[in-house]
């Protein structure tokens with residue numbers, strides 16, 4: 178389903194000539210993922226993932242690929258983009274922007290344990306610290322302007338209670354100034370399907386295509402909301418503690434972040450509730466099976482509105 182652009186054996190063999198990766202042995206379309214076309218590619222010199230970017234703007238891609246390179250070359254467990262003989266990590270294939278990156282081992286986990294939750298907290302802290310020296314700049318494409326615009330599109334399409342909840346939360350969020358919180362490069366989508374593991378060992382962070390400059394603590398909120406809630410909307414206290422403790426061992430939050438914590442968690446829940454509700458309300462053609470449950474994030478938002486979070 179997620180091979181939107183077909184690449185033939187001969188096209189791929191010719192394409193690979195521009196990289197110092199040896200000869201093509203085999204390749205296979207990857208079924209997961211909904212944004213881009215991805216292939217696993219094996220060559221005589223290694224294992225790779227080829228991504229053809231279907232919706233991202235060509236001009237935004239150097240930020241993401243440069244960030245992956247910056248992190249991986251400093252020991253962060255993420256995929257390193259390959260470079261062509263000419264030194265380029267962004268190329269074109271079949272009319273689409275494309276990149277070849279090193280294939281990481283491991284699989285995503287659906288039901289994380291405490292060791293895995295802690296490993297994700299450490300990796301996020303490492304990403305924030307290592308990202309500070311990255312010179313690239315990119316605005317959050319899912320920031321306040323997107324939030325207002327998306328909510329506006331939804332308000333006339335949802336029921337009265339939902340409208341009241343969205344409006345009230347937008348009002349509360351307008352009081353939170355992200356720019357006043359410590360800034361840096363954030364992943365912004367570090368969900369369970371974007372981290373690979375072999376048993377309890379974290380082997381890779383992938384999918385940096387929402388990465389941007391924004392409030393660091395918002396990234397922890399996005400990550401906790403996915404990893405540390407059950408689908409019924411109840412938090413898992415043990416995973417929450419494991420992840421936050423591991424994060425704090427890498428990067429200690431500041432007083433301003435502690436003070437804003439509850440609203441930041443709500444902002445992170447609202448972002449994914451709105452994006453899912455939007456995809457649900459305005460489905461793209463052929464999207465039906467991929468739309469994720471918006472109510473899961475409504476429940477997380479309602480939880481944060483009703484319950485003070487554990488102190489950071």
Ligand SMILES: Nc1ncnc2c1ncn2[C@@H]1O[C@H](COP(=O)(O)OP(=O)(O)OP(=O)(O)O)[C@@H](O)[C@H]1O
Pocket residue numbers: 179207209210211212213214215226256278279280281282370371381383384
């Ligand atoms: N560097 C990598 N090493 C190993 N596997 C990878 C790598 N990059 C991607 N994958 C595999 O490809 C799948 C799809 O990748 P990804 O999550 O980036 O998809 P997408 O369509 O770009 O994004 P989205 O998850 O937002 O739909 C992943 O679930 C993973 O199995």
Ligand SMILES: N[C@@H](CCO)C(=O)O
Pocket residue numbers: 366368449452453469
């Ligand atoms: N992680 C997002 C989808 C990809 O951005 C979600 O679960 O809604």
